[in-house]
Amino acid sequence: MIGFSEGFHDAAVAVVNDGKICYATHSERYSKIKHDKHLDITAASTAQLLCHDGKIAFYERPLLKRTRQFFAGQKAWRRPRHLSLKPTQYYSHHKSHAAAAFQTSPFDEAAIVVVDSIGEWDTTSIWTAEYKDGKAVYKKRWSQWYPQSIGLWYSALTKWAGLRPLDEEYIFMGMAAYGKPVNMNVVERQLHKYNHKGARLGKYDKCDIAKSAERILQLELNTIFARAAQYSKHICYGGGVALNCVVNTGLREMYDMWIMPCPGDAGGALGAACLAYGGKVAFTPYLGYNIQKFCDPRRVVDAILEKKVVGVANGRSEFGPRALGNRSLLADPREASTKDLVNEIKKRDKFRPFAPAILEEHCQDYFDMPKQSRYMSYVYKCKQPRAIPACIHVDNSARVQTVPEDSESILRPILECWYERTGCPVLLNTSLNIKGKPMVNTIGDAKLFEMKYDVTVF
Numbered sequence: 001m002i003g004f005s006e007g008f009h010d011a012a013v014a015v016v017n018d019g020k021i022c023y024a025t026h027s028e029r030y031s032k033i034k035h036d037k038h039l040d041i042t043a044a045s046t047a048q049l050l051c052h053d054g055k056i057a058f059y060e061r062p063l064l065k066r067t068r069q070f071f072a073g074q075k076a077w078r079r080p081r082h083l084s085l086k087p088t089q090y091y092s093h094h095k096s097h098a099a100a101a102f103q104t105s106p107f108d109e110a111a112i113v114v115v116d117s118i119g120e121w122d123t124t125s126i127w128t129a130e131y132k133d134g135k136a137v138y139k140k141r142w143s144q145w146y147p148q149s150i151g152l153w154y155s156a157l158t159k160w161a162g163l164r165p166l167d168e169e170y171i172f173m174g175m176a177a178y179g180k181p182v183n184m185n186v187v188e189r190q191l192h193k194y195n196h197k198g199a200r201l202g203k204y205d206k207c208d209i210a211k212s213a214e215r216i217l218q219l220e221l222n223t224i225f226a227r228a229a230q231y232s233k234h235i236c237y238g239g240g241v242a243l244n245c246v247v248n249t250g251l252r253e254m255y256d257m258w259i260m261p262c263p264g265d266a267g268g269a270l271g272a273a274c275l276a277y278g279g280k281v282a283f284t285p286y287l288g289y290n291i292q293k294f295c296d297p298r299r300v301v302d303a304i305l306e307k308k309v310v311g312v313a314n315g316r317s318e319f320g321p322r323a324l325g326n327r328s329l330l331a332d333p334r335e336a337s338t339k340d341l342v343n344e345i346k347k348r349d350k351f352r353p354f355a356p357a358i359l360e361e362h363c364q365d366y367f368d369m370p371k372q373s374r375y376m377s378y379v380y381k382c383k384q385p386r387a388i389p390a391c392i393h394v395d396n397s398a399r400v401q402t403v404p405e406d407s408e409s410i411l412r413p414i415l416e417c418w419y420e421r422t423g424c425p426v427l428l429n430t431s432l433n434i435k436g437k438p439m440v441n442t443i444g445d446a447k448l449f450e451m452k453y454d455v456t457v458f
């Protein structure tokens with residue numbers, strides 16, 4: 001069965017056959033339009049070729065959504081939406097998020113928390129789910145409706161800070177490390193307003209507002225998670241707000257939690273496919289376009305040792321916003337100056353940190369963390385910041401990716417070879433993309449990247 005999402009932002013498509021996710025990709029990787037809201041024709045056709053049974057599930061209920069658009073005074077309610085594929089079934093937006101979280105999780109029963117901006121009406125919801133005769137059965141236990149919305153509130157603050165809402169929330173999140181939580185009252189008041197009209201906060205320091213927002217978000221989610229924890233000790237968490245890795249870390253300390261690494265609306269496509277299938281699916285993040293070519297890890301490491309920043313485009317591209325080794329730029333993390341080298345290529349804000357990828361068995365030597373964190377969903381304090389200064393944030397934290405022995409990614413043999421040669425099990429890892437563009441997808445994209453930046457892509 002096919003699941004797809006489109007029409008708002010981050011259109012995506014996924015195929016599940018017999019409990020296996022055969023394909024999942026963001027539309028933007030093909031169309032090259034960042035956060036593309038339309039489903040790309042190549043992505044859609046690939047999904048149709050791979051799908052065994054012709055079932056096509058959409059991640060929203062369009063009619064219900066139009067009632068909300070009518071209520072909100074948005075003109076969009078007048079136009080029926082054109083969809084790139086013809087759905088055979090529809091599921092609600094939050095149920096699609098819930099299924100993407102639960103059916104990919106290691107749990108057989110769980111409470112599910114979904115927090116996002118807006119789908120049809122729900123903006124925050126709590127579900128329970130269990131398998132009966134191998135099929136997931138969901139019950140909605142609680143929900144909050146538009147216009148109350150934690151996601152819209154956070155996006156409104158992002159916009160207030162001069163950033164693009166529904167895109168640059170991650171930059172606003174990174175700014176929090178430079179601020180103090182001194183404006184919590186102002187930020188909280190904004191949360192309880194009809195926040196879709198935008199935030200009017202006056203002249204406060206942006207980093208202080210970012211830090212205050214982080215604290216308020218943590219407090220709000222603590223309350224919601226406590227409510228969910230009444231139903232199960234396992235919690236699955238989805239919706240775009242689950243991309244806030246700082247807040248996620250606070251929650252992980254308290255709960256046995258699973259976050260599918262593509263928890264936003266693109267992940268809703270996988271959720272819809274999961275709902276159409278019904279059962280548990282085996283999860284891997286490497287689900288997109290496949291670049292099949294030989295890559296010698298020793299050559300990659302040779303180049304990094306020559307102080308070069310190198311690209312890797314190998315195997316299936318990642319589903320989700322983070323590069324996890326198959327579409328990555330890698331560099332030596334042991335000198336702070338590496339940051340400038342990578343920044344020259346990526347042209348990003350100087351204050352934003354790069355992330356470390358580490359051999360999983362060594363992660364607790366370098367970070368104060370549990371035994372694994374494979375999808376960059378959490379941040380942890382570094383125990384040896386002087387050893388790897390290029391991938392540590394100003395507050396000594398890092399968004400760690402642990403790479404296990406059985407990883408499918410080429411990143412594992414590269415890290416092993418790097419460790420053998422240097423004694424350091426860490427590499428700086430950031431996404432392989434031309435500035436302002438989505439991540440490299442095909443070999444052709446990789447060649448373009450090489451030409452533009454003079455960086456070898458293996």
Ligand SMILES: [Fe+2]
Pocket residue numbers: 093097116117118119239240264265268
């Ligand atoms: Fe959503």
